[in-house]
Amino acid sequence: MGRIEEPKFELIDQSGDFEIRRYGSTIVAETTVDGSFYDAPSEGFRRLAGYIFGKNKSKGKIAMTAPVAMAESPSEKIAMTAPVSQTQAANTGTSNQWIITFTMPSSYTMETLPTPEDSRVRLKHAPGYKAAVRKFSGFNSDETVKKNTEQLLEFIKERRLEPAGSPMYARYNPPWTPWFLRRHELIIPVFD
Secondary structure (H helix, E strand, C coil): CCCCECCCEEEEEEECCEEEEEECCEEEEEEEEECCCCCHHHHHHHHHHHHHCCCEECCCCCCCCCCCCCCCCCCCCCCCECCEEEEECCCCCCCCEEEEEEECCCCCCCCCCCEECCCCCEEEEECCEEEEEEEEECCCCHHHHHHHHHHHHHHHHHCCCCECCCCEEEECCCCCCCHHHCEEEEEEEECC
């Protein structure tokens, strides 16, 4: 089994578990889900996994044959990537809407990615950005996420940077990974 692709970045600065990174542009599949911080990722993951595991219409070219018959477009499986990211939806009037995101493999373009069958799954180009990152492991309780977010904001302040967006929570491991081996990151975009 091959290594799971992760978004590429340039490491600008590092201090322990804190980093400043520059990410390149990517293509993402995303969905907006209502629910708690803990429930929303499961539903979002199911929708996005459905898309990459074949609930899509391939844009591959098929040779014309005779006789002409109505046929469904074939589906296409897309390689899994990491992390599964979660960001609170902005301007929704509720704190219980989350955007769950998969980064698409770098071998695809918007023109070559299959079309999602589920209208709740959107494909979009995500421009590159600079970000502050806090890496941590273990369980992701409310208290852990809050504490790590506060620490990351303090790191941003110490580096004389300014947040440019909402915190993104990134999970890198499947749920069956032992808690002490789980890899998490909090990512906050910062102004250049």
